Amino acid sequence: MIKFDNVSKRYPGGHQALSQVDFELADGEMAFLTGRSGAGKSTLLKLIMLMETTSQGQIFVNGKNLSRMPKHRIPFYRRRIGVVFQDHQLLFDRNVFENVALPLQIEGYPKHEADRRVRAALDKVGLLKKEKMLPITLSGGEQQRIGIARAVVNRPQILLADEPTGNLDPELAAEIMKLFEQFNQVGVSMLIASHDLSLITRLQHRILTLDTGRLILDAHHTAATAQPVGGK
Amino acid sequence: MSKRRRETGAKTSNRTARGALQSHWQQHLKIASDSFKRLLQQPSASLMTIAVIGIALLLPSTLFVSMSNLNALSDSINGASKVTLYLHEEHTEGEALKISEQLLQREDVTTTEYISPAQAAEQFSVYSGLGDVIDALDENPLPGAIIVTPASIDADATQALATELAQLSIVDSMQLDLQWVERLQRFLQLVQRASTGLMLILALAVLFIVGNTIRLAIEGRRAEIVVVKLVGGTNSYVARPFLYAGAYYGLAGSILACILLAILMWAISGPARALLALYDSDFQLRTLGLSSTVFLLLIGTGLGWLGALISVRQHLSNIEP
Ligand SMILES: Nc1ncnc2c1ncn2[C@@H]1O[C@H](COP(=O)(O)OP(=O)(O)OP(=O)(O)O)[C@@H](O)[C@H]1O
Ligand SMILES: [Mg+2]
Numbered sequence: 043m044i045k046f047d048n049v050s051k052r053y054p055g056g057h058q059a060l061s062q063v064d065f066e067l068a069d070g071e072m073a074f075l076t077g078r079s080g081a082g083k084s085t086l087l088k089l090i091m092l093m094e095t096t097s098q099g100q101i102f103v104n105g106k107n108l109s110r111m112p113k114h115r116i117p118f119y120r121r122r123i124g125v126v127f128q129d130h131q132l133l134f135d136r137n138v139f140e141n142v143a144l145p146l147q148i149e150g151y152p153k154h155e156a157d158r159r160v161r162a163a164l165d166k167v168g169l170l171k172k173e174k175m176l177p178i179t180l181s182g183g184e185q186q187r188i189g190i191a192r193a194v195v196n197r198p199q200i201l202l203a204d205e206p207t208g209n210l211d212p213e214l215a216a217e218i219m220k221l222f223e224q225f226n227q228v229g230v231s232m233l234i235a236s237h238d239l240s241l242i243t244r245l246q247h248r249i250l251t252l253d254t255g256r257l258i259l260d261a262h263h264t265a266a267t268a269q270p271v272g273g274k
Numbered sequence: 275m276s277k278r279r280r281e282t283g284a285k286t287s288n289r290t291a292r293g294a295l296q297s298h299w300q301q302h303l304k305i306a307s308d309s310f311k312r313l314l315q316q317p318s319a320s321l322m323t324i325a326v327i328g329i330a331l332l333l334p335s336t337l338f339v340s341m342s343n344l345n346a347l348s349d350s351i352n353g354a355s356k357v358t359l360y361l362h363e364e365h366t367e368g369e370a371l372k373i374s375e376q377l378l379q380r381e382d383v384t385t386t387e388y389i390s391p392a393q394a395a396e397q398f399s400v401y402s403g404l405g406d407v408i409d410a411l412d413e414n415p416l417p418g419a420i421i422v423t424p425a426s427i428d429a430d431a432t433q434a435l436a437t438e439l440a441q442l443s444i445v446d447s448m449q450l451d452l453q454w455v456e457r458l459q460r461f462l463q464l465v466q467r468a469s470t471g472l473m474l475i476l477a478l479a480v481l482f483i484v485g486n487t488i489r490l491a492i493e494g495r496r497a498e499i500v501v502v503k504l505v506g507g508t509n510s511y512v513a514r515p516f517l518y519a520g521a522y523y524g525l526a527g528s529i530l531a532c533i534l535l536a537i538l539m540w541a542i543s544g545p546a547r548a549l550l551a552l553y554d555s556d557f558q559l560r561t562l563g564l565s566s567t568v569f570l571l572l573i574g575t576g577l578g579w580l581g582a583l584i585s586v587r588q589h590l591s592n593i594e595p
Contacts, residue, residue, distance in 0.1 A: 091504070093595045114508075121506035131501045145505045150301050192505065 043069040043200060043231040044090060049099035051085055051255075059085040061255040062099070072223070072232040074242040077252035083235035084128055086252070087202045090233070091125060092116055103200070121149060124193035126203035128235075130185050132177045132192075138164070139173040142191045149196060163191040166221055182209035190218060194225060201225060203234040207241065215241060302514075309515040313522055320523070323487045327527025330476045330483070331574055332534045335562060337469040339535065343546075343560050344462055355429075357422040357436040358449045365418060365444050373444055374420050382435050385423040391416050417446060429456060477577055480527070484520050484581030491516060492589045504595045513586040517579055524578020528571045535562060 044067040051060040059082045067073055075083050088094045089101055092108060101108045103119075111119060132141050142163055146156040164170045167187040177185050186209050193201060201222070207215035219241065226232050236242055242249060251259035313320045361370055367390055374388045389397070394416040395408050408414065422439065424432045433450065440448035492499070499512050543559055562570070 091595070093504070117503065117506045117508040117511075120504065125504065127504075131504055133498055133501055135498070144502065147301065147304075148502065148505060148507045148511055150298060153300055 043067050043071070043104060044233065045102040046086075047100045047102065049089065049101060050097050051082070051089060051094065052097045059255050060089075060252075063252075063255075063257045065250060065257060065260060067231060067233060070226070070229050070231055071248065072226040073234070073248040073250055074245075075233055075235040075250045075252065076237055076239060076242065078237070080254075081252040082255045083237075083252060084204050085255075087125070087204050087233065087235060090200075090202060091120065091123065121145065121196065122199045124196070124198035124201045124230075126186070126189045126193045126201075126206040128204035128208070130177075130189045132185060132188055134176065134178050137174055137176055138169060138180070138188055141177060141188050142195050145192060145196045159195055160191075163195040166194070167191045167218070183211070183214060186210065187218070190221075198230065200231045200233075203232070203236075205236060206234060207236065207238060212241070219245060305514050306518050309518040310522060312515070313519060319487070319490075320526075323483060323523050324526040324530055326483050327480050327523060327574065327578070328530030328534060330479050331528050331531035331570065332538075334469065334473040334476055335531055335535050335566075335570055336538065337465075337472065338566065339539070339560065339562055341462065341466060341469065344458070346560060355424070355432060355451060357424065357432070357439060359420045359422065359439055359442070359445045360447045360449070361418045361420065361444050362446045363417060367418070369444060370418055370420065373442065377420065377422060377439070382425045382431070383422055384425045387421045389419045389421065391418045394419065477573075480524070480574075480577045481581040481584065484523050484578045485585040487523065488516050488520055488582045488585040489589050491519065492585070492593070496593055499590070499593045500595045503593070509590055513583075513590055516586050516590075517582050520582020520585075521575050521579040524574040524576065524581070525571060527578065528574025531574070532562065532567055532570060 046063045046065050049060060049063045050058070052058050063086065075086060077083055085094065089096055090103065090108075092111070096109060104122075106119075133144070136144075139160055143156055143160045146159060151159070161170060161173075164173055167190050169184065169187055169191065172180065172184065177188055180188070186206065190203070190206055193203070203222070206222075207218055210218060215238065222232060222234065223245070234242075249259070249261045250257060251261070367388075370388050370390075374386045377383050377386045391414050395414050398416060399408055408416075422435075424435050426432060426435075436448055436450040439445065502512055539559070539561055546559055
């Protein structure tokens with residue numbers, strides 16, 4: 043589903059954020075991406091979203107080489123990927139409901155269908171009662187959950203999440219992770235960046251560990267989703 | 275790929291296809307009303323832009339109305355232009371009246387009027403206020419005259435008629451006051467050219483004003499644009515509200531121009547009527563008219579939309595997540 047082939051990323055300032063990263067995430071697989079702050083987790087996810095471009099190497103998503111993707115295809119490509127951003131990326135002049143409805147609105151869903159899906163997504167993250175509120179009036183954890191609802195509302199093939207539980211208390215964090223596992227069980231491929239090691243080791247999924255831009259560890263926990271290390 | 279997901283996927287695409295058309299219009303309507311609300315949210319910025327557009331559109335529309343009035347006026351003056359035939363001194367009143375009758379039979383003549391030397395003297399003293407001068411003279415120095423109104427309003431035809439009538443033996447000299455009408459028409463042609471050029475320049479000005487306003491709006495909503503693009507908004511989706519805004523600005527500006535023009539017309543209608551009545555008593559002052567008003571509104575809206583489009587093309591693609 044997602045394949046990194048010897049990918050390096052050097053930012054314009056000269057900082058080497060990723061060095062020769064090689065891994066493959068199978069269709070329907072769930073994996074965590076961990077590493078210390080500044081290790082390059084967000085950079086790796088941004089490369090998949092085409093928010094940044096690779097300096098070296100190639101990324102394939104669903105068999106398509108991202109560096110060859112024409113500019114006008116990018117929006118349609120992004121629609122198939124749900125993303126929870128580390129910095130939330132919400133619209134602060136729209137209420138919770140409208141924020142979550144945005145991807146559906148962009149895709150042109152009929153209103154009743156969109157409303158139904160938005161409510162379902164809000165219900166899953168426990169924000170149904172706050173749908174009329176503006177994001178700015180909500181707590182950090184609640185804002186994060188708006189981002190999660192928005193990421194899953196159009197049932198993407200792939201879900202990327204950057205510190206989705208960073209602002210949540212342990213109980214809520216575990217709940218959100220359980221929600222992610224449910225999505226994974228209906229076939230959504232997942233890549234979740236997190237440095238909450240105690241939480242993610244408990245969950246028994248594959249863990250990719252980055253250290254100053256290098257992939258230093260690729261640990262598989264369950265036999266069902268195991269891939270040979272460095273496998274293509 | 276898991277079986278379960280495939281099923282949900284199929285169901286989804288079916289549903290989307292069925293509601294697609296209805297939803298397309300829903301989407302447009304929503305964006306249209308959202309961007310309208312946004313204009314109302316920042317009334318001062320919007321009003322400034324609308325005022326400038328209104329004034330920029332007012333100038334050419336005022337010119338257009340003035341031109342159409344002057345054109346109509348010059349036509350009616352031309353139609354009213356008269357040939358004055360001054361008669362030899364030795365003619366008798368009977369002769370003159372007979373000639374006058376004969377001329378009236380011609381196809382190219384509408385009316386004739388004989389003015390005897392005595393009547394001429396009377397008119398002279400009334401209009402010039404120099405009646406004493408005439409009285410002081412032993413003999414009336416003014417000749418009799420026949421005033422002929424040509425049937426045609428065409429300047430060339432009138433000229434030909436006048437030249438022909440000047441050949442009559444009773445006629446001493448002929449006078450045709452066509453020259454200033456011709457000059458007026460030449461002048462109007464010149465103004466028409468100049469105003470076409472001016473209209474193009476002002477249309478450009480409207481494009482710039484709207485373009486700049488939209489550029490500022492895009493800058494102000496940069497963060498929002500990034501978010502929309504991140505969740506899969508295309509350039510044209512992101513552009514749509516700005517295009518609507520541009521069209522609204524243009525429409526509001528042209529409505530303002532219409533209102534200002536109506537006020538202007540109302541303010542000058544009194545004096546203008548009095549002035550025009552001197553030339554042509556039953557001349558009607560022309561307003562913009564329905565079709566020209568609709569045209570102005572369409573042009574204004576179109577220019578606003580175009581200005582926004584240019585701005586969007588320049589600035590939107592630079593904003594990438
Ligand atoms: N736009 C940028 N320009 C230049 N350098 C950048 C940019 N974004 C990130 N970096 C650098 O790249 C490195 C990796 O950053 P990244 O955001 O991927 O780390 P991270 O693993 O997500 O960290 P955190 O856990 O704190 O979110 C950092 O050292 C950072 O300074
Ligand atoms: Mg990060």
